[in-house]
Amino acid sequence: MASCWSLLPLFFFFFFFFSLCFHEREAVAVQGGQFGKGSIEFAGVELREHSTFTEIVTAAPLRSGDSGATFFFPSSLPSGFFALGSHAQAHTSNSSPPRALIARDTCASLASPTDFTLLFSTNSSAFFWQPIPPPGYAAAGHLVTSSPQKPPLSSIRCLRSDLLESCDSEAPIWSAKSDSSFTVHLSDSFGTIVAGKKPPLICINKSLLTVAAMPNLTQITALIKTYSPWINFHPKEPYLPSSVSWFFNNGALLYTNSSPNSPARIDPPAGTNDGAYWLDLPTDPASQNTVKAGNLPSADAYIHIKPTLGGTATDIVFWLFYPFNGPARAKVEFFDIALGRIGEHVGDWEHVTQRFSNFDGEMKQMYFSEHSSGKWVDPKELEYTPDGGRRPAAYATLHGHAFYPKAGLVLLGEMENDGIGIMDETAEGGAVMDAAANSVVVSAEYLGVEEPAWLQYMREWGPKVSYDVDKELEKVMRFLPGEMKRAVGDLVSRLPKEVLGEEGPTGPKEKASWNGDES
Template identity: 45%
Template sequence: MPAENIQYGLVVVGSIRYENGVIENLKTRIPKPPSLPIMGKALPIETTFNLPLPLPSWQPGSGFGSRSIDLGGLEVCRVSTFKRVWAAYEGGPGNLGATFFEPMAIPQGFFMLGGYCQPNNRPLNGWVLVAKDGAALAKPTDYTLVWSSESLKMKQDSHGHFWLPVPPDGYIAVGLVVTASPEKPSVDSIRCVRSDFTEPSQAETSIWVSPNNATESLKVSSSRPQSRGTRALGVAVGTYIAEVNSSVNPLRCLKNNSSSYTSYMPSRSQIDALIRTYSPLFYFHPKEKYLPSSVRWFFSNGALLYKKGNESNPVPIEPTGSNLPQDGSNDGLYWLDLPVTKVGKGKVKKGDLQSSEGYLHVKPMYGGTFTDIAIWLFYPFNGPSRAKLWVVNVPLGRIGEHVGDWEHVTLRVNNFDGGLYKVFFSQHSGGTWVDASELEYQACGGGESNRFVAYSSLNGHATYSKPGLVLQGSRKIGIRNDTAKSCLTVDVAASFSLVAIDYAAAGGSVAPPPWLNYMRKWGPKITYNIAEKVEKVGNVLPRKLKSAFHGLVKSLPSELFGEEGPTGPKVKTNWSGDEASC
């Protein structure tokens, strides 16, 4: 059978096996041809992403949306218009390569701090900060060539040359310059930043890695401040990190030195406007039995407070949670549980969609240059899990069940013009950031909107940006997370409660509900024997599936099994810190 006549797929002829482009049992293995850029079609990056609707005019009330931010002696603004410098058409997501840019239309008196880079598999949607000239900026004295693509055998539109600015004493480079020429760029093309306006940065998401045939390997990643949280002062520049042969990153991010670094955060009225503009519509699976409810509904329908040592005398909870223990720590002394009666338990487990609302926590991020809006949903009960072993679906009994489930999405909005940057979707013990260009947006009133869609997984309530199946594990073996559209929805714009603002917002602060300061468990510790349940499930599986199943169970975090009752939003590390991506 001539190799050139074989189609991709699986073919077995005698002792010859051909699968996914590889012939076995021959002296020569014939690999599947590598993926190529889309020939004759525009790459996604050749289209610039815009939100479905123009941004509204934010009501005055703070520095939010004022286009530039003073970092305490260094004024910066955000530029999202770019000139392409160099592109690679292999490697990166989808093997479509990546493109490197430098900012254009820089306001007069401002200077570039570094270039921008993005994978080619999605529409162009980027930004970099540029800074106003002054004592906090200085020209580089020279450049060091850190990497070149000249020796690479790959599809590229020219040769890329990566230059690290050499700063004068007391200054730091916060970005690189890429050229299509081997000649050094002009020292006038970029500025270095005085060291007291910088902080350590770190790689965030991989963008592009050079092919294996490179003499020196290059890994390009997006950059973010190393220290992140509501009180952290590091400011993302929007540039990238280029690590050669796993070298240490020499670049830094900016630092907000202003004594009032939250002065560019949104006011109360602007927060309301942001919610009206961007708030999500949550879809629940059509087979979902365990829906969300409001916290008040949960308490008013028989939820009980237990105390260690006095388990036989649980206490009904006031609708606002005013009789819950306040502050303290998660010391195991208290926990919540469902009503005692069978009827009461059954009712509360199902939740109450009509009462559901989003609980909003607004906080500064990246030194007050971004606003994070965390939107929390409460579920009285988390349902059982199911595993998928190749084509076999395996119910896991009560594994995954627990009382009191908190899930959230977080909107990250830039404070320069109020544009939506990206959204975090929480998924069990971690989650995923999704760029604004990759979100699904709602059609409201028959027209377009900037409000995105979120999908809650069946029983487990992990959130996703697209419908379908996601396996927690490998591509063929894992815990099922099924999402789909249905008539079961929560529209956050129609029902939300602002429970916390982590800065002095113009227009007034908010009084947190008492339940927010309850720092203990929202559900009891599960006492059934998980190992026994796993063994029962494994015993009914064929040997091959049994081995795969036990391997899957061992690899999953204990959080999934719900052995401990979950804690409330304020106990989570992301309450005062950054989101933890998977």
């Protein structure tokens, strides 16, 4: 193969340079051609995930309750590969194993920095360095050393600027005690650190990497079959999921604020969430109860597939639709207390997300949505089918449908382990949904999947709840002793609207995670 720097006439030089450096964009006739193969080549760079590190220095926590951080540098790199910056790991209970990208130059896409600038040092133990890239290049991360001596220029490589883009910064993993404005952030895209005062994070240009690295539909089908969750519902759950079409076909109504007393059968319009429309249950009580109960045999896991971590990983998101979210329940010491209608609402969307590395095709983490937030769980902490399979369990809470990786009880709003909180209760022995057998891919933009019309409905899937919280509490608390009344009242007063169910819920495309990374 001809070199990029061959002494051909200028015309042929540019022709061969383009064909060598950018042939990956044309050669990937089927998306996912490099998915799971161990490395990804695009635009003159070969990327690999790396997990072998040398510990450089540990920075202690700054204040009580803060986490310290340990800084690493990739070691034992394969021949021809270079680090892109230092790595860090916060001292928290849910810290994942260190992981960073390393790169090999295949066509003038990497360059050594021309110098380093010292940004900050901590009591002469940790020194933070900013690489100075040559023109046309940018640094993907900063360096940390235990010495005031400048790092060798050969220690890392910078990438061509057109291969990178700015990206949002997560919360810092560490900040300096002497200057709290100096913070250290970890790039989800590269696994490198970026330090400074409000430092901008750099990610891989997702539009370039997505085509090269993402799985095709055949590979997605295999991932779903191998890894999709078994969804466990509480044995006492009266409000199960259904398909969207079952909800529409069994009397659900569309309301508009221009004619609130003249609802229509479902034909939900697309558009922004302007409050002009909302969905609701049928008007007659018998049909209401039927729709509230859902219809598990019709239920589908609606799957959204998207690139994440700058295109180095794939998120497979499993969305479930419930026609109705049940009332909240409080626990006060040894007593379980039903809270009337508090927490009820129509149209509940919940999800779990499985994240796969585009390098080796393995599931790296699973996200469980819990009302307005959620958490990532590593595969080793998941619960699997007893036959030794790779499909994890997900448990939906009674009435509220938040997801957890194991059965048990979580108290929301609990203050200092006082035993008082809203019950998020999961249990074994109830109905189970096979998310592999009952699933449909509704969105994968990079594959051109045609989305169903209902997915474009951006308005509310239920009305804003109009009940009086104080009156509902009064019904509940009239039978409680004084101390318990005060405890329940204080608990409900500090709950967010998402738990109280006061606002009409929006559909999947209105969630912040739809177009961004799950957090």
